[in-house]
Amino acid sequence: MVNEISERVEKLFPSLQTQRRDLHKYAESGWLEFRTSTLVADRLEKLGYSLQLGKEVIDAGSRMGLPSAAVLAQQEQRALEQGAIARWMPHFSGGFTGIVATLETGRPGPVMGFRVDMDALDLNEVLEDEHRPFREGFASANNGMMHACGHDGHTTIGLGLAEVLMQVRDQLCGTIKLIFQPAEEGTRGAKSMVEAGVVDDVDYFTAVHIGTGVPANHIVCGNDTFMATTKLDVRFTGVASHAGGKPEDGRNALLAAAQATLGLHAIPRHSGGDSRINVGVLQAGTGRNVVPSSATMKVETRGSTNEVNEFIYQQALKVISGAAEMHQVKFDITLMGAAQSSTPTPAWVHYIHRQAEKLGEFEQIIDRQEGAAGSEDATYMMERVKSLGGEASYVIFGTDLSAGHHNELFDFDEKVMMQGIKTLAALALNIAEFRGEN
Numbered sequence: 194m195v196n197e198i199s200e201r202v203e204k205l206f207p208s209l210q211t212q213r214r215d216l217h218k219y220a221e222s223g224w225l226e227f228r229t230s231t232l233v234a235d236r237l238e239k240l241g242y243s244l245q246l247g248k249e250v251i252d253a254g255s256r257m258g259l260p261s262a263a264v265l266a267q268q269e270q271r272a273l274e275q276g277a278i279a280r281w282m283p284h285f286s287g288g289f290t291g292i293v294a295t296l297e298t299g300r301p302g303p304v305m306g307f308r309v310d311m312d313a314l315d316l317n318e319v320l321e322d323e324h325r326p327f328r329e330g331f332a333s334a335n336n337g338m339m340h341a342c343g344h345d346g347h348t349t350i351g352l353g354l355a356e357v358l359m360q361v362r363d364q365l366c367g368t369i370k371l372i373f374q375p376a377e378e379g380t381r382g383a384k385s386m387v388e389a390g391v392v393d394d395v396d397y398f399t400a401v402h403i404g405t406g407v408p409a410n411h412i413v414c415g416n417d418t419f420m421a422t423t424k425l426d427v428r429f430t431g432v433a434s435h436a437g438g439k440p441e442d443g444r445n446a447l448l449a450a451a452q453a454t455l456g457l458h459a460i461p462r463h464s465g466g467d468s469r470i471n472v473g474v475l476q477a478g479t480g481r482n483v484v485p486s487s488a489t490m491k492v493e494t495r496g497s498t499n500e501v502n503e504f505i506y507q508q509a510l511k512v513i514s515g516a517a518e519m520h521q522v523k524f525d526i527t528l529m530g531a532a533q534s535s536t537p538t539p540a541w542v543h544y545i546h547r548q549a550e551k552l553g554e555f556e557q558i559i560d561r562q563e564g565a566a567g568s569e570d571a572t573y574m575m576e577r578v579k580s581l582g583g584e585a586s587y588v589i590f591g592t593d594l595s596a597g598h599h600n601e602l603f604d605f606d607e608k609v610m611m612q613g614i615k616t617l618a619a620l621a622l623n624i625a626e627f628r629g630e631n
């Protein structure tokens with residue numbers, strides 16, 4: 194069985210590479226994955242999956258950090274010009290770029306959910322010969338959007354998995370659910386899929402990432418370093434006035450934002466775990482001799498537990514309103530993204546470990562590892578599945594990187610996509626083992 198899967202996946206490699214490079218070239222940021230999602234839907238339908246699309250799998254009100262209507266419309270147009278398949282577009286229009294593909298095997302068994310993400314980062318790719326994607330003609334054609342976190346690889350893994358599982362469908366049981374999620378960056382998309390009920394029937398859930406500093410040919414079966422996080426946009430609104438003639442008439446939004454920034458970074462640590470705070474953007478003012486009447490900030494809080502993050506978040510709200518009060522300016526806060534902390538379930542991690550072992554191509558198979566803490570909104574899906582009694586994990590496939598994640602020179606060794614597909618396919622094929630039915 195293992196050999197059969199390996200051979201099937203290896204045969205797919207040239208098409209996986211072509212697929213990944215096409216997605217890389219037409220990188221699309223969160224909620225703007227219009228071209229990507231039409232191609233994914235089309236492919237999955239051709240493979241024979243039943244599809245749920247757009248509003249069926251995305252709860253409109255739970256979307257966070259959605260671009261403006263103008264940007265959505267303009268990017269939809271851009272996608273069509275770049276080869277998006279028009280007949281699928283009505284499903285995704287307006288920022289509903291999510292897909293769930295289901296394969297009912299017709300044999301009794303559990304529902305297995307696999308989640309991949311599809312979005313690029315707001316980043317300009319390096320367009321120079323030192324960077325392979327440019328050298329080989331698949332660097333991003335979209336200014337300010339770049340696949341610099343490997344989600345082009347994740348989407349391709351999802352499509353490759355779909356193809357292989359369909360090939361071996363006679364050997365599968367239960368139901369396979371492939372979840373293609375928008376807007377992971379900024380932790381904006383997963384919650385809307387959870388609120389649409391996408392994972393409510395999933396018994397065994399697995400999300401994947403490539404890279405993240407894990408060496409090539411290593412696999413982490415149960416990554417558990419996720420920090421809970423909240424992302425806030427803050428806008429201060431004051432009153433402009435003559436900085437020389439009537440400074441007392443002004444209400445200084447720049448000072449409020451600056452005060453808030455220092456106050457945010459002075460929030461105490463928490464004995465319950467690690468925390469982070471970052472003011473990543475601060476923009477204010479219009480002219481040298483004008484008391485600044487507007488300021489905007491982009492802020493994120495993180496905590497190693499939901500409780501620690503909640504503490505930092507609540508403190509942050511007080512700091513922001515205190516700074517506004519101090520300078521007599523108005524403020525409003527928009528929640529732009531959020532994720533939870535989550536730990537995988539040990540039995541599922543153990544099962545993944547055994548399947549990875551059987552593949553016989555990993556040099557190291559690790560259950561968990563201490564690591565640089567990042568955040569991931571797949572944690573919403575993991576926590577929902579766990580709360581309903583299911584199993585969940587987050588698997589990392591190591592790979593050589595040309596530069597770190599979120600860097601303009603990021604690229605990965607495409608062979609990792611095969612390891613990803615093989616491992617996930619093995620999880621589905623051998624599920625009877627986990628259920629103790631063998």
Ligand SMILES: O=C(O)C[C@H](NC(=O)Cc1c[nH]c2ccccc12)C(=O)O
Binds near residue numbers: 416
């Ligand atoms: O908060 C975000 O915007 C998500 C973003 N997420 C990632 O970069 C993914 C990530 C970071 N660290 C890890 C470790 C394992 C898997 C995935 C990751 C982050 O932490 O800034």
